[in-house]
Amino acid sequence: MASIFSHMKNVYLSMSPPIPAPSENDHEPLRMGILGAANIAPNAVIVPSKSSTGLEVTSVAARDSKRAEEFAKSHGIAKVYGSYDALLKADDVDVVYNPLPNGLHLKWTTEAVMNGKDVLCEKPLASNAQQAREMFAVAREHNRVVLEAFHYRFHPSLHEFAYHLRKALTPENPLVGVKASMMVPGGFIKDSDIRFSYPLAGGALMDCGVYPISTVLYAVRVAGEGARAGSNFDFATWSSGIEVVNADSVLFSTSDKKVLEAKAYLNARGEPGIDEATSARLLVPVPGSPARQKVPCEISASLKTYRDTKIPLLGWRVPKLSLPTVEATLKDGTKVELVNYIAPSIYHCITVTSPSGQQQQYKAYTPSPNSSTDLGVTAAVDGKWEPTVGKPWWTTYRYMVEAFDLGVQAFKRGTAPMFVAPPSSADDAKNRKGGWAPVWMDNRESEVVMECVDKIYEKTGLGKRI
Ligand SMILES: NC(=O)C1=CN([C@@H]2O[C@H](COP(=O)(O)OP(=O)(O)OC[C@H]3O[C@@H](n4cnc5c(N)ncnc54)[C@H](OP(=O)(O)O)[C@@H]3O)[C@@H](O)[C@H]2O)C=CC1
Numbered sequence: 001m002a003s004i005f006s007h008m009k010n011v012y013l014s015m016s017p018p019i020p021a022p023s024e025n026d027h028e029p030l031r032m033g034i035l036g037a038a039n040i041a042p043n044a045v046i047v048p049s050k051s052s053t054g055l056e057v058t059s060v061a062a063r064d065s066k067r068a069e070e071f072a073k074s075h076g077i078a079k080v081y082g083s084y085d086a087l088l089k090a091d092d093v094d095v096v097y098n099p100l101p102n103g104l105h106l107k108w109t110t111e112a113v114m115n116g117k118d119v120l121c122e123k124p125l126a127s128n129a130q131q132a133r134e135m136f137a138v139a140r141e142h143n144r145v146v147l148e149a150f151h152y153r154f155h156p157s158l159h160e161f162a163y164h165l166r167k168a169l170t171p172e173n174p175l176v177g178v179k180a181s182m183m184v185p186g187g188f189i190k191d192s193d194i195r196f197s198y199p200l201a202g203g204a205l206m207d208c209g210v211y212p213i214s215t216v217l218y219a220v221r222v223a224g225e226g227a228r229a230g231s232n233f234d235f236a237t238w239s240s241g242i243e244v245v246n247a248d249s250v251l252f253s254t255s256d257k258k259v260l261e262a263k264a265y266l267n268a269r270g271e272p273g274i275d276e277a278t279s280a281r282l283l284v285p286v287p288g289s290p291a292r293q294k295v296p297c298e299i300s301a302s303l304k305t306y307r308d309t310k311i312p313l314l315g316w317r318v319p320k321l322s323l324p325t326v327e328a329t330l331k332d333g334t335k336v337e338l339v340n341y342i343a344p345s346i347y348h349c350i351t352v353t354s355p356s357g358q359q360q361q362y363k364a365y366t367p368s369p370n371s372s373t374d375l376g377v378t379a380a381v382d383g384k385w386e387p388t389v390g391k392p393w394w395t396t397y398r399y400m401v402e403a404f405d406l407g408v409q410a411f412k413r414g415t416a417p418m419f420v421a422p423p424s425s426a427d428d429a430k431n432r433k434g435g436w437a438p439v440w441m442d443n444r445e446s447e448v449v450m451e452c453v454d455k456i457y458e459k460t461g462l463g464k465r466i
C-alpha cells in the first residue's frame, strides 16, 4: 500500500515537479526557445525543465502569434516571438527545441544551427536518411550540437535492461532474436493529425516505428562489441549490413472524405503513401562478431491498434492497449524483456525468464547499482548516469533534458560537438577538456534509424518519405 502511494506521488511529481532554488544553479541556465505551440512540448521540455537548474524554457514562436501568446501564458513562458525566424535570430535564445512536423525538421533544425543555436530535434529526425545526414553535416559545419529527442534512451530502465541482457549473454549463448513494438490504440489520434499527412512526412513507421527500430538496434549493440556512442565504431558500415527481410503496411483509411483528400495523399508516384501500421523483419549484424552473425529482429508499429473481434451486433472495433515492449531471446531460450520502455516512470518491468520458465523481475527509476559495475558500464553502450543523478519521478524527458544540458555545457567548455557523447576509454576521457554528456544518442545512430526507415518503406512498396 505504502509503495502504491509513493508511486502515485512520483507520478504526480513528474507532472508537477518541485522548482529548485536559484542558488542551486552551477551555471546560467541555457535559454531554450520552442518552435511551434506543439502538443508534445509541455511533456518533452516545458515541465521537465522546471526542475532543472541547467535549462529554462524562455520563449516560444508560432505561425500565429495569438496562438503563441496563449501557449506562453498557459505554460508560464516569458517571451513570444512572432515567427520561427525571429526566435532563431534572437540573442536571448541559446538552444532550440524543434517539435515541428517531421517534414519540417530538416529545414528548421538547419536554420537553427546556422543561427548559432544548439538543437534538440524531435524524432523521427527527418523525412529520410539523406535529410538526416544533411542535417548533421550542417551541424558539424556550423560547430553545433544536434541531439535527436529519443527520450526513452536516457532513462535508467533501458540501461538496466541492457545490464540484464549483457549478463545473460555468453559466447556459447548468443542473442538470437529481438522483437519490439510501439502500438497506439485506435481512436487516440485524429485522422486529421500531422501523423497522417504525406507532405509532412507522416506515417506509422515514421511516428511510432522509429521506436522499435531504435530499440532493436540498441539491443544488438548491447550484445556486440565496441559499438559505443562516441567511439570510432563504424556505424555506416554496420548500417549497410542491415537487411530488411520483409515488411508490410496497412494503408491509412478514413471515412472522412475531406481528410482523405487533404491528408491521405498520394505519394510522388501517384500511389497511396501513408501507412497506419507497419511491421517488418530485419537482420541486424552483431557489431564486432567474428562470424559476422546477424540477429533476426521484428518490429511493429501502429497508429490505430484494434482488437481482432468487433462488438457483436454493433460491429464497432475495440481499441487495443498494448504497452511498448522490447524482448531479446538468447540461444538457450532465455528471454530478457522490458515492458513500457516509452513511459517507464509511470510503469515498467524488466523480466528475465530462464529456459525453464523461472522469472526474475527488476525496475530502475533511478540509476541502479548495477549500472556502476564493470558489466553495467560495458552494457550501457550509450553511457551511464552516476548513481547520484535522477529522482524516482524523473520521466524519460527529464533525463533527456539533463543529458542535453550536460552535452551543450561540455561543448561550451571546449569539447567538440561530435565528442559530447560519452568517452569510450580513459584516454579518450582525458582528451575531453570540457567533459561530456554521461548518456547520449550518437548522431550516427540517428542516421542508421532513418536508413532502416527508408529500407522498410522501400520494401513495403510505399517508397521512402520525400
Ligand atoms: N518524443 C515524444 O514523445 C513525441 C514526439 N513527437 C514528435 O514531435 C513532433 C510534433 O508532434 P505533436 O506535438 O504531436 O504535433 P502538433 O501537431 O501538436 O504540433 C506540431 C506543431 O508544428 C507546427 N507546424 C508548422 N507547420 C505546420 C504545418 N504545416 N502543419 C501542422 N503543424 C505545423 C504547429 O506550430 P504552430 O503552433 O506554429 O502553428 C504545431 O504546433 C513530431 O515530429 C512527432 O513525431 C510527438 C509526440 C511525442
Ligand SMILES: O=C1OC[C@@H](O)[C@H](O)[C@H]1O
Pocket (backbone or CB within 6 Å): 184, 195, 207, 208, 342
Ligand atoms: O511517444 C509517442 O507516442 C505516440 C506517438 O504518436 C508519438 O508521436 C510518439 O512519439
